[in-house]
Amino acid sequence: MSGRSEPAARGTVIERAGEAIADVVERWMPSPFLFAIILSYVVFVVGMIVEGQGPTEMVGFWYDGFWAFLEFAMQMVLIIMTGFVIAYHPRVNDALQWLATLPNSGRQAVVLVGVVSMTLAWIHWGLSLVVGAIFAREMGKAAYQRGIDVHYPLLCVAGYMGLGLTWHWGLSGSAPLLLATPGNEFIELGVVEDTVGTSATVFSTYALALTALSIAYAAVVLYLLSPSPTRSRDISAYVSEDALLERGSAAETTTDDADDLAVDGGTTASASDSGGSDDTGDGPLPAERIDNSRLLGGLIALTGVAVIAWEFYSQGLDALTLNVLNFAFLFVGLAIYTRPMAYRDRFGEASEAAAGIILLFPFFAGIQGMMAGSGLAETIAAGLLAISTPETFPVVAWITGAIVNFFVPSGGGEWIVLGPSVLEAAHELGLETGHATIAYAVGDAHTNLANPFWALPLLAITDIRAREMFGYAVAMLLALIPFLAIALYVIPY
Template structure:
């Protein structure tokens, strides 16, 4: 323990919190189950709902997010496929050779993860995870001292900061999606354009300043050489050799002929094999899809950006990269495997939403918090509200359907622009992902880590971000 005492105050704080979390944090699935019990009991005690009624709310809520859940899985899967293309993997490998010490490595991974997640959070999550693992491997081979748990947190920083006010942010895109529930119920008069949210000066300033501040926090958190634990303490050395070839079939991914139907490749490919791997067949439909996406933005501008357009665009970008339909299908299958934990847990969190909504618990919590705000402090209060509820409902769009009405109505009463209210909410939802392990499941699988190995440092970063976000949300002009 003597070596643990060395280092700065920030380094010791990160180490202490990491020790506590590693000892006590449950698995992500158990986390969801425990939260279900917490909301169940809270609905009974706070709202006076009966146990049987709460069970009914839980069951009814289980199936309310199927459409949205599929949209989220598609964002993650399409981002995964693009991130695992050999061209992207080779770019990642080159990036890992840049840092000369552990602190530079952590900052580089964090900045790239945050920037890419702003573009597409699924891509940012997977690129961050792959980059963290590859950086850990390169550090081991080059003899650099890098604390692997913090490196993995850096790879998760896009989900913990920039994703929800970026190009694939659930709430901003949902508010610009025709026929969304807020328009249908008359909560807002019409669509809230991305020019008021994602592309507003308020949001862009938050993005730039947030990345700079988070990079500084990661730099200060990086442990001393004596306290750093490398990747080989968590991932067996045998699994680090040949990770590129093990993770993706580069022959198939580059559009080459696979041997799935031709045994060892010595037999003459059948006509169906040729069609399955035809770059012409895959390329034409891929370019058509990409062309449709480009035409949509050319004719409608950035206001066309919504969840469906984002998924459509990345679905065909992936196919354009792989060109071979069979190679793309195989890689997509791998991507879906990476989302299995999310698919399993999404209905449980939808059940939590059902209990919170139907019992009135979500409205009570949101109204209590929002009632203490003023026009000046409202963005910070919306951030806190979203952050608290995100512990129980770790789905940006799903959570927005829970508290969006309350936040938008309060913003209207206080004279706060609805776009600013959406962005402030999005900040809170992303921020507490740093203690909610739901969206980290793909990262944990890729990096070979457990949630409790990583989330001590993630929670520390979450705490360090609080003063910056509180000040930025209030002081940055909209």
């Protein structure tokens, strides 16, 4: 890799401050797992001090809640894994390379990456997380090869904007989809009486207007933040020259049917995929042909897609739940790959990305167990009520979600911890559950722009360091504050 080159002039005050903050974060901020442990102790101590509970009682609440959200954790695992698998298909990479040829200036390149990232995040946050990173890198390479000056750190921030703005209001948003799932934890806790359909959250005019306006506003800010060509640092300052001359990205090395396999009608064989070959040299074994059968894979994939189509035909938009979303992307991915063995192998590669969710969610459930059992959740709800009115509550919910997201860097885990308190406060003020849910989700997504944890896949793919891009991420976070405050207050539900 070539060394980091610096522009002739230093960056703006905001950029330098952001880079300094990101550098401190990169050096000193502990892992999300340690955050979960620290928060467990914080809630443990606060429950004893504020609610007068004893240590034995608090440990009991923690233990009783620890395994309460296993189903939800598995749903989150499938979201990130199905998005990862689809994003790393070579055909997706081909489409990104074509899109990278469209911009004629650095500002256009940054805006296009940002809009794609934010739009995909509304559809599926796991897909946006990986595709946004790949697209930022491909756009940087295309601009370098075409002689277009584009600031690579800002390009990487644009690829991260989906996680920093629109994901939690969309089709894969943890909070709205959890409420729409039959028998969910909020029903069991008595917070809501029945499921809350996505027509009241994701597909409400409130959420749709907020999404459209936010994408447009963020695109303008990205355009204005783009440095002039003379101040831009292109991808060559961060990625080796050999990598810049390559045609594709890491996505192309995952599975390419023409390179890895011999295709014969509906059957395909690969020793690497099947784990073996015929010792006699007479060709693939029957088991290998079955494992790689496009006919079998395609048939089951089309069956799954047909089931999803029927669900929406019969139930409308309210058919969307976490289970339906995961079912849909599971079979769409199989339809793209068609070969069952290749699809299984891609899931094996995606499993590492989901390891953190598997580890963290039991701890989040334990935290919620302590908050609910000790009465701390009710106290928080009362605190929200004390400083809120029906008009200002969406803004208060947004700020609450933004603050807590610094300590619980997981939308689903955060909603499990404080969601009951937010909804109870909203109900006391006479606000709709869907209204409060979306407002809270805005805060959860917003402060991802100051949190490098979810950016780890992007940092690895783009070959950039956190402190080199988070100056602009913090600038985006600050620029969004007045817009979100006004939008949440003004847009009618």
